[in-house]
Amino acid sequence: MKILVLGAGAIGGYVGGRLQQAGSDVTFLVRPARQQALQRDGLVIKSKKGDATLKVKTVLGGAEGGPYDIVIVTSKAYDLDSAIEAIAPAVGPNTTVLPLLNGMNHIDRLVATFGAERVVGGLARIGVALSAEGTVLHTSPFAAIAFGERDGSAGRAALVALDEAVKKAGLDGGLHQKIVQDLWDKWIMLATLAAMTTLFRGTVGDILESAEGQAIVLETVEECRKVAAAAGCDPGEKGMANVRGYLTQKGSMFAASMLHDLEKGGMVEADHVVGDMIARARKAGIATPNLRIAHAALQTYLARRARNGLGSLTK
C-alpha cells in the first residue's frame, strides 16, 4: 500500500515517520525548501517514544510516484486550497483521501473536489511541534490518529490496512467507526478552548481567575454542543462532562496552540475553528454570542497583523 503524506510538518512528519519506520511505503509531498532540508538532514524526530533520523522519499508534485492508495492531508486549514491543488494529481479512482485537520469545513471542500466516496474522516491527537531547524518535536505522552468511514460503515480495505500499519508503528487509535462523532467531540473542545484562550489572552487558569470566566467558558461549550446536536452529533452527558472538566481546572496552564500562534504574530485558523462553528449555528438558528465576540477578536488580530501593526499599536 502506497501512502502519500501532504506536508512533513509536525503532524505529517511524526505520523509519516512512524509509519515508515514500521515498514510502510511512505512518500512526503513537500515544498522545495523542505525537500532540500529533508534530503540534507533526513526527517528528524525527537520523542520520548524514541528519537529517529529517517531517510525519506519526497516529491514536489502529486503526479510523481503515484497513484497512491491513501493521501494523508496534514496542512493547516488556511492552506487547504493549495493543498487540494497539490494532491489532485496524486488522487486516482481508487485513492482514499484522509485529512487530519481540525474542524469540519475542510471535509466539505475535499468532498466537493474529490467526491464523497474518496474522502474519509480523520483526526490527530498528538502534542507535536516543528522547530525552527525543521525537527519534529513530540512532547505529549500520547500520539494517536483516528480515522474511519464518515457514514459509520466498517471501513474499506485501505483503512483496514492503514489500521494494521498504525498499530505496527506504535501509534494509538486507528480505525474508528464513529469518526464523525469523534470529530465533533474534538471540535467542541478545540473551538471552546481556542475561542476562550484567544479572547482572554491567557490560559484556562487565567480565565478562571476572573469573576465570570468559568460561566463564560461553560456557556461557550454549550453553544458548541448545540451546534453539534443540530448536526446529529451531541456528545452526550458523559462526553460533555469530560470537556467541562478539562476547561474548568483551577490553575490549569492549558491553552490552545492558536494562542501561541497569535502571540508569535503568526497565522491562525480563525475562520475554520471558530468562524465555521458560528456559520453552522446561524444556519441552525442557534445563538452563539460568546463565539461571536471571540471571532471578532480574532478578526481584529488578523486586521492588525495585515497592517503590520503588531509591534506598534498605531504604526
Place this chain on the structure above:
Amino acid sequence: MKILILGAGAVGGYWGARLHQAGADVTFLLREKRAAAVKRDGLVVKSPKGDAVLPVKVITSGAEGAPYDVVILACKAYDLDSAMDAIAPAMGPASTIVPMLNGHAHFATLDGRFGAPRVAGGLARITGMLGPNGEILHSGAQGVSFGERDKAAPRAALVALDELVKKAGMQGGLHPDVEQDLWDKWVLLGTIASMCAAMRGTVGDFVAAEDGVAIVRETLDECCAVAAANGHPIDPKVKAGLDTALTTPGSKQVASILGDIEKGGPVEAKQIVGDMLARARAAKIPAPNLRFAYAHLQAYEARRARGGLK
C-alpha cells in the same frame, strides 16, 4: 492661590506646567525618585503647543508649605489610597481637592476621607504619555473640566483656577455640570477601553472585524444606558459624535489601557470597566459586552500576577 499637584505624569505634569507658565503658584508633590529627576532636569514638556523646561517647585511630603487652596489629584485610580495618604497633610479646612481620575468610584472614597464639601468634580482631556526620560510627550488635546458636583455656584478657588486655565491657553475650565461631563467622558472611555482591550487593537482594527461595528455600538449602548440609569443621560448629539469616532474605518484611535496591557503594566480595570458593569447590574441593564471586557481584564491581571505575560 496655592496649588498643589499630586503626580507629574501626562495629566498632572502637562496641566501643572501650563499653569506654572501662566504665573500660577504651583507645587508638585512627587515620590522621591520622580522628585529628584524633576529637581535635576526640570519639568520637561514636548508638545505641539510648545516645548518647555521648567524649574518647578517640588516637595515629597504634603506637609511642606501646607495648607494648599487647591489640590489637584492626578494619580491612577489604583494608586488612590497612597495618594490620599500623601495629600492628607497638605489639606486645610478650606482646601479643595480637584480629582482628575477616570471613572466615578474615587468620589465615594475621597468623600469618606476628606468630606464631600472639600471634593470638587474634575476630569482631564489631555492626550500624552511619559517618555523614557520622564519627559511629558503631549500629543495635542489639552482640555480640563472641573466644577461643583451639585451644580451650585462655584467656590472662589474654582473660579480662580478657571481664570488660570484660560490664561494658560488650555481648553475647558469651570463646567456648570461637571457630573454630566464626567459621565460623558466615562461612557466614551468605558466603551473604547472595553473594546480596545478585549479586541486588542485600535478602533480601525476592530471595525475591520465582521461584527466589529455592531459590537462597539452595543457596548456604547450599554454604557449610555448605565449613564441614563444614574441620572445622566447622554445627549444624542454627544452620542452621535462618539459613535462616529468609534466606528471610523482605519482609525488609529486607541485606549491607553491597551498600551498599558501591552507593556505588561497595571490597568484601571475595575474603575473604568468593572464599576460600569456593576452599575449596569444594579440597574438591571444587560451588559454582555462589558462582561466580556471585564473578564478579559481580570484574566490579564491574573496572568500578570503569575508573571506569565512573556
